[in-house]
Amino acid sequence: MVEFLTSTVGLSGWLAWTIAAVVSAVLVLNVIAGGALAFIWAERKVSARIQDRLGPTRTGGRFGWLQSVADGIKLLAKEDLMPQGADGLLFRLAPYVSFCASFCAFIALPFAFDVVGQRLNVAVFFVVAVLGLEVFGVILAGYASASKWSLFGAMREAAQVVSYEVPLGMCVVVPVMIAGTMDMVTIAEKQAGWFWNWYIFHDPFTFVIFWVYVTCAVASVNRAPFDLAEAESELVAGFHTEYSGLRWSYFFMAEYGSMFLVSAMAAVLFLGGWNGPVPLASLAGLSAGTGDTAPYVVRLLGLANLVAKASLGVIVMMWIRWTLPRLRIDQVMATCLKYCTPIAAVMFAGAMLWKIALPGGLVPGLSRPGGEIREGWLPGPGGAAIPGESTRDGSLARVTP
Amino acid sequence: MRGTSFLDQFREAVPGAVVGENLTAVDPWVEVVPAKIAEACRWLAKASPVRFDSLQCITAVDWFEPDAKKAAKNTWQPHTELVYHLWSTPAKVSLVLKCELPRWQGDVPGELPELPSVTGVWRGADWHEREVYDLSGVRFTGHPDLRRILCPEDWEGHPLRKDYEQPLDYHGIRGK
Amino acid sequence: MREWFRNLWSAIATVAQGMFVTLRVFGKTYDQNRRTFTEHFEYPELPAPVAARYRGFHRYDLTTCIACDQCAKACPVDCIYIGKERVENGKGFRVSGFTIDYSKCMFCALCVEPCPVDCIFMGSTLDLSCYSRDGTMVDFARLPVDVAWGRATLNPTAVAASKVIVEPVHGGPNQ
Amino acid sequence: MTQLMGDDPRIVEFDVRTDEMLVNMGPQHPSTHGVLRLVLRTDGEIVSEVEPHIGYLHRCAEKIGENLTHRQWIPYTDRMDYLAAMNMNLGWALAVEKLMKYEVSQKARHLRVLITELGRIASHLVGMGAYGLDLGTFSPFLYAFRERERILDLFEEACGARLTYSYITIGGLTADLPPGWLQRCEAFLDQFEPIIAEYHALLTTNAIFVKRTAGIGVLSRDMAIEYGCSGPVLRGSGVDQDLRRDGEAIYTAMYDGYAFEVAVQKNGHYPRDHQYPAVPADAVLGDCWHRFFVRMLEVVQSMDLARQAIDRYASCKGTIGEPLKLTEKMPAGDAYLETECPKGQMGFYVVSDGSAIPWRVRARSSSFSNLAVAPELCRGCLIADVPAIVGSLDIVMGEIDR
Structure with a gap:
């Protein structure tokens, strides 16, 4: 994304980095917030079923799937109190x-x-x-x-x-x-x-x-x-x-x-x-x-x-x-x-x-303990074992392939 | 258990404590001198052949008729009656003790009548005596912590007395 | 050490057992024949079913009431107020008001028992929610007889409407 | 040299001062079962002193009773132990009947047994579920309420109310059972029986539950008796007392011919204990676990009694009789009667001067005495144990404050 911004749009380096960072942060933030909403809804439904109830049923039509949003709006509207x-x-x-x-x-x-x-x-x-x-x-x-x-x-x-x-x-x-x-x-x-x-x-x-x-x-x-x-x-x-x-x-x-x-x-x-x-x-x-x-x-x-x-x-x-x-x-x-x-x-x-x-x-043919090394086409830092990571202890050194 | 023989033992063990009895009532009862109640209870709980090891209840009954017209018809004199319900866990029998107290100590209105506390005999008497003090206005001497229990600490009067009048105002809250 | 293993085992076994119980309930709620326990009630959409003897808001028959005050006397909380006028050129009373204060009433049904003409019963209305205390004072003498006697549902609208009627809807059995 | 001393790691200087802290648990606290206020004196997590403050729900029931006739006070007894209102009604009704020397018909007696035993199940279900809630598990609470709901349905059919029944009254019951009720009741009992195993799986045997309750809040036998504790609290301490067997004649007559064993540990065994989970090794007689377990046993015992009562009631000829008139006069005198309510022995004392309105009414509540022992039990426990101990006493504030 940084490359795209610097080369195609023509922004300076630091601006490109900042924009890229903000975009990623907002993306992750929304994923978490959205995920949290989904999980709060799921928590209500799971707990309800476990307890022989239905949980939210009305908000947002069936299954109360808008319940967390409604809760969120309620929380937004609440007074922020501080002792x-x-x-x-x-x-x-x-x-x-x-x-x-x-x-x-x-x-x-x-x-x-x-x-x-x-x-x-x-x-x-x-x-x-x-x-x-x-x-x-x-x-x-x-x-x-x-x-x-x-x-x-x-x-x-x-x-x-x-x-x-x-x-x-x-x-x-x-x-x-x-x-x-x-x-x-x-x-x-x-x-x-x-x-x-x-x-x-x-x-x-x-x-x-x-x-x-x-x-x-x-x-x-x-x-x-x-x-x-x-x-x-x-x-x-x-x-x-x-x-x-x-x-x-x-x-x-x-x-x-x-x-x-x-x-x-x-x-x-x-x-x-x-x-x-x-x-x-x-x-x-x-x-x-x-x-x-x-x-x-x-x-x-x-x-x-x-x-x-x-x-x-x-x-x-x-x-x-x-x-x-x-x-x-x-x-x-x-x-x-x-x-x-x-x-x-x-x-x-x-x-x-x-x-x-x-x-x-245990069964040599069944599993591939080393895993299939595919670093060749993986971007970024090497996925292979980093020597020194586990060589502090002598016994571990032998384990690393 | 409630027969005369037990009563005789009781009289003997705590001389001068028993002043009356009614063995034909629905719940037969024994009347005890207020000043000796703690001593009598100690004997009943610890030394008597039937160990009354549990206190079920302490009740105060206020015998008083505020209406003078009706009061004239009454056969009894105004007094406060304390009723102790005792229970024996091993023998599964109960015993009723009654104490007659003046409504006010020395007939001075506002001076609460007094009698010895039985908290030394049964620790469970603590709260019961506090409740009687709170609601009926009887002071138990020797009670470790005689405070109001159900009403607020600054409440005035003792609600279960027949001449009690509900306050018109309590901290700005309208009564009545 | 043995105790250590025993604790460990009992923790794992009983936790698994408990989780199995909740999982089974979880599964059972998806059984179309059983469903969840709470699914039997669709309260705001459908009226909640009540038993035949349900002690809800009263039913009162003004046409038979003789204003004898028995129900008011039986009431432990004194929530029944009966207004009556002497009938001119006749005997008995004319009921001018039969108010029950539902902010006090505790639905003990003691008022039903002593009624000599069986004009008051416990009804099956369970919901009479209202926005002010005024709504809890229900004057059955001013309600339409159908509503008061339970043939139509006692509802806040009828209660509110009864407040503007000046005269009782019926004068009682002596009229 | 002094320099060295200062650096010596073996010398630790304490400049941290710890103080005791007073914490109010309640009256608005999730685990105080209503409006109980416990003032805790704590040192960190350790509680050195607990002082209950009660009275937040005081409604002057005894004073009200002095202004109403005996039957008019029945609805007020409903509101004492509102989780077992049937048993409260019975207690007051029997106390007045004792004073009047009135005897109800045999059929009414069986019906009273049936109704109060169902009430006991309902109350113990709440006690059990709420105890789970005190320990932080929610589901058993709702499972318990699910089954209680069915009992309330039965009660609603019988008397028209789900909480404040006023069903058992002086002279009998307000109405006979509606048709088909007994079959529905039996169906409920059959349906309910296997579910108890679920409660045992979720609570009684659960390792975390056992850890939280076994050996916690041990109430010794002597202390339980001295404090006037009763009901499952007393039996959990190993005292063999149940007023259904040991009470006064007017009460025990109801249970004449009924087969039941008091749920108390004798010689290290509970009656018929092979059917139930074994007592955990950590549990000490008189601890929270035993109090809880006695309640669980009493649920089964009550089911058994209810079944017997159904048979007897069904085969009994005659009617359940009529309740006494509202203004029926009582003889002058006084009577005190304790009955075995789910929470313990509930005593009613009635003094009459010969009119229908009692001169003095006294309700000696079991929870009142049971709660009085809480300061003793909570001394030196952890904060988390306070809800565990108070919950195991299974108190209802309506009954304590009256």
Whole structure:
């Protein structure tokens, strides 16, 4: 786009960059906002069905599909209240910090193999790190609200999310180790083909660690049963007790944005990314690299695949939320420190040993552990394993192909 | 259990406490001197053959007729009656104690009648006594925390007294 | 260590069990024969079905009422106000007003029981929402008899209309 | 040297001061079951003291009772424990009947048993669902309300109201059952029976639920008795007391010949406990889990009793009798009667001077005594445990404040 603007339109470099950045940002922003609306609607419908109800039925004709829009308009029209004792600047800032964190992470998320905001060779690291920033928004909101309930929520959030970074990081490292790269595009590409190439089915350890990842992901985005920061039966509404109107809706959008993000990440890391369970495109003879329409079809198919997987993940999170009671804060910490972390560590070690012991996989003909290297035609920085990325430890050095 | 033998033991254990009884009423009851109520309850709860280990209810009945014409016809004198309903969990029997108090301490209107608290016997008596104090205006001496419980702390009067008049105004809220 | 595994197993097993229960309900709601539980009611579109004995807003028959005050006396909240005039050249009373204050009424049906001429019953109207307290004062003597006696639905419009009629719609059995 | 001391990592200087914090939980709080206000004194997440403040729903029911006749007060009893209004009606009706030495017909008795046991199921369903809500799960709440809705449908058919029934009244019941009601009731019981397993799957056995409730808020047997706790709270602490069996003659006569076992743990076993999920290893007698479990057992027990009552009522000849007149005079004297309501033992005390209007009316509510024990239970627990403990007491503010 920058090239187009500088060469064809003839704008100066910095202007072209700015325009391109704004256009991309607005695009991503709208995707998140639109996605959040869709997921809020889905949450209502899923929870309703789980509870033997119908959910919204009237707004927008059938299925109440305009319900989230109606809610949005209502929230826009609401008065923005701020408690008298609140720290004004931080109180106003907090929702945006929270939203920005969730929003920034989308930059590095690949939707299909070159449908990605900015391809990074440390994408996994970037997403996890940026997602971790969301906690600042929550802590700021809790601190600045001048409400004791909010403060409780903030303290819980700080304790919980920071702790869950540890097992989450360990879970994320496993696919990285198997693929030998932190580039999400390459990780997903290596799982191309039939569904048994997905990393969740790579070995028993990755299968287990996927579920640990699910647990930690639910915890790190503050969804029930780990929604301690906004535990409505204990803390009224936790960190966003004092928020109303649009500011509150930013928290909401951030929550749904992060939910989608961690689900999409699960899809990329464990569930083959944009590769469907059946390699339809290659069976049909479509190539992503050549042809007039084929690349578009393949990308569209990949996009649909990833969005479907991520949405499924989000719906599972909703399903969990409407089924389980909430844990207590000490139990949340115990789950993290006594269960998730050791299990993740053991599984990490196991996956590592598996990789050393069975480099060709359990059934050598079935899976292609190295993946099909297609960097040749992939744009951007190389998708191959970056040496040095995993050579800090001697044992890992041998693993990298 | 409610027969005379138990009553005799009661009289013996807490001398001078029992001043009357009615064993033929729907709920047979024993009348106790207000000053000895705590002592009597302690014996009943801890030492008596039937351990009345649970307090069901404390009620104050205000025997007073504000209408002078009707009051003339009454056979009773104005007084406040406290009724204690006791229950024995092991024996599954109940006991009713009554105490007769003056409506006002020393017949000075506004001075609440007093009697010893039984919170030392059953901790559950705490809230019941607070309620009686709040609604009927009986002061329990020795109660650890005798405050109003149902009405607001700055409420005036004791609503379950027969001569109670609803305030016309409470913090700008119109009564009546 | 054994306890650690036991906890882990019980957590996984019971969570899966719970999720299965909710999933089954989720699935069952798509069964065309069953549907969701709440789908049986389409309240604003269709009137909510009520049982035959439903205690809704009263039905009152002005033509038989003798203004004996029994219902007003039975009312625990004193929400029935009866206006009556002596009948000239006759005996009994002429009902000039029979107002029930629905901001007080608690639909206990104690007014129905003592009525000697069976002129008051609990009706099946359940919704009489209105925008002011005025709408909660329903003077059955000024309502059209059909509405008051429940042959037509008691509705806010009729209640509002009854406020402008000056005379009761019927004088009672003595007329 | 001093320089070194300052850098010594082993010496940690605490310049962080922590203070206790007073937090108001309620009267507008999602988990306080109405307008209860709990003042918590907390140190971080740990609660050092809880003080309940009640009275936000005080409606002077006792004073009103002094100005109405006995039957006119029935609608007011509806509004005490509004989740089990049938049982409240029964309590007051029996107390007045006890004073009048009035006996209702056998058929009316069976009908009263049937109705109140259904009321108990409905109340326990709400208690169970709302407890799930206190612990942060929403779906069991709506499942419980779904089934309760069917009971309310039955009640609506019988008496015309869904919440404030005023059905059981002094001298009997306001009306006999409509035709076909018994079949519909049986159909409901049959349909409801398998659903209880769902509740067990979602709550009773759920690992998170067990973690949140087992060993939390342990109410010892002695403390439960001393505080006058009753109902499932008392039985959850292992006290074998149920007024349907141990109460006064006028009440137990209703249950004459009915087979039921009191839901209480004896020798480490609940009656017929092989049919139900096992008690988790962490659970201590008297904790939140046991209180909850006793309620779940009582739902089954009540279903059983309701079935027996249906049979007896159907085979009983005669009528249910007529309610007494509104102005029927009561003999002078007083009577106190406690009945086993879903929340506990609800006592009504009536003093009469010989007229139809009682001289004094007293409602001793079970939730009132059950809530009084909350400060004891909540001492030193975590904030998240406060809703868990208060929820397990299953209080209704309408009954506490009256």
